[in-house]
Amino acid sequence: KAGVTQTPRYLIKTRGQQVTLSCSPISGHRSVSWYQQTPGQGLQFLFEYFSETQRNKGNFPGRFSGRQFSNSRSEMNVSTLELGDSALYLCASSSQGLAGGSAYEQYFGPGTRLTVT
């Protein structure tokens, strides 16, 4: 089975711009979660999509949004970029994801390294 793919792998943007990142999950997986990883804050949960619906959301401002398509591919958008948004953005693929009483195993993609200047 092919793994999780993310595009682009590297991105440089300027403050105030917006950016869209893409994630294709493992075939058959319906859950895609997005995480931000920085040296200072570590790995933080952004949101989870399951069957085209945002099911869970972390504690991030509304500038961070996402969507999921019928083929389970997901996009994450960050508007009005700030310097502090520089980070590694990771998506994680899971068969059932964060399903209330239990969390199914999540498999990470290679990530998108975003630098905001």
Added chain:
Amino acid sequence: QKEVEQNSGPLSVPEGAIASLNCTYSDRGSQSFFWYRQYSGKSPELIMSIYSNGDKEDGRFTAQLNKASQYVSLLIRDSQPSDSATYLCAVYKGSARQLTFGSGTQLTVLP
């Protein structure tokens, strides 16, 4: 108190030894537990998942969960230099519906 705590290390062990990595969590309602390995410049890789008290073994790796004491540990037997990485503990709480990661323990296996 952080929700998920790990010793940041660095933890150094000689090749062939057992590496022991520990993680404590604050919420008794936590239900699912995971260990990830992350090499420098790479994304996290799932090593183990554990859902009930006790030990779970997979090759050289053993995860141990004690919900009463609120800790989960990872043992790596016969440590190899290729095991040198940062190990992340992740804990899921259904009421919060999100996976919370510890800050990671950096492990170095010395040849």
